[in-house]
Amino acid sequence: MIDLDGVTCRYGGSRGKDDVDDASGVVAVDDVSLRIDHGEFLVVAGPNGSGKTTLVRTFNGLVEPDAGTVSVNGTPADADLVAARSAVGMVFQEPRDQLVASTVGADVAFGPENLGCTHEEIDRRVADALAAVNMTRREDARIGTLSGGERERVAIAGALAMEPDHLVLDEPFTGLDEPARLSVLDRLRALHAAGTSVIVVTHDLRDVLDLADRVIGLADGRVAVVGPPSEALAELSNLGVRLPAGHDP
Template sequence: MIDVEGVTCRFEAPGRAADGDVVAVDNVTLSVPDGEFLVVAGANGSGKTTLVRTFNGLVTPDEGTVAVNGTPVGADLVAARTAVGMVFQDPRDQLVAATVGADVAFGPENLGLPHEEIDRRVADALAAVNMADRGADRIQSLSGGERERVAIAGALAMDPDHLVLDEPFTGLDEPARRSVLDRLRDLRDAGTSAIVVTHDLRDVLGLADRVVGLSAGRVAVDAPPEEAVAELPGLDVRAPDSLEGGSAGNFGAEGGSAEDLGVEGGTAGDLGADP
């Protein structure tokens, strides 16, 4: 469980006095139960990335508290960062090793796990992002989309209780995106919380149990996807017009039709394409 209570985050703005700081997150309270698939949606600058970075102490709130599994984040950063895996929007911010396999193994190695367990986690994580045979590849040789997949694999290898992914589908082709979606579905079914931060809900809305929409740092929407759809256009995000034509579970499901995926008059491959 992640519990956020009255969290406010401010940042200094050049040329402004202290009382003119930018408020990125404004008095947000929410809880993420174990096993919930949560989509945090909002336009650029809405505060969504700042909010989720408080979940494992990458950002310290100016006001309010964040607790993970009952323990305040500030009281045990190691525990928080083990329990809350984070995939950044730009994979260059978290890739640390020369090769794919070494990078994915970095986190589990720092947990002091046995070699057999590390190897198993690395193999499972790479398979989940369709890179099972790429462990020896050098990071510098990878495309941007491939680097994103390695970053996701690195987070999966930590086997976290809560997995946060910030715009995880940027640069991914359709097979990679589907592989990640399938893995997220498996994690949800196994009881791992998945928190996807995005301004484009067309890939993930149907997997969501709940949508939290931010505007100017405040919670503007907090509802199941069926109810959230009507309010999302006001947040300047991309979302299907409705969930009509199939159940929410059909979104992003392998083998679903274009209509099930919320794409009118197109194919499943049109998901995520610019209009």
């Protein structure tokens, strides 16, 4: 479970006496409270600049809020970053930003290695993660030779190898061709069916609206819409996000 209480994030502010924030700067996330349950498929929607990426990066401590608290499975994220980042896997919008090794196997193994897992456990996690994204027996493939869709799947596998309770994907379909997009969607359906929470950040709901249990719509860093897709559609249309054909309110 991920719990946010009054989370606010600013960029460009300054710290004053006793390291107290002076409340200057641009507010990217503004007083957001949110609970994400185990096994939920959540879509975080909104136009570019609405605060989506900043918000989800607070989930595992990649961004520290200026105000408010974030807890993962009952523990404050900033109190145990290793636990938070093990429980909340993150796939960035551009996979190259998180691919750190020259081969597929080495990249997927990177996270478990840093957790101090045994060789046997690392091998198991790598095999399971690659199977989950339909890349079994691709351990020796060079990252530089992969297509955009394959790099996206390796990034997902790297997050899965941490065996997270929650998987966060930031604009996972950007730049993917049709076969790659369908492959990633299939993986997300399977992961959700297996009990992993899936959190998709997007400005384009065409691929994921029908998969979502709940939609959070952001505008100017604040929660403007929250609810199941059927109830959120009318308000989502006012946020500048792209809705699927036939889903106009």
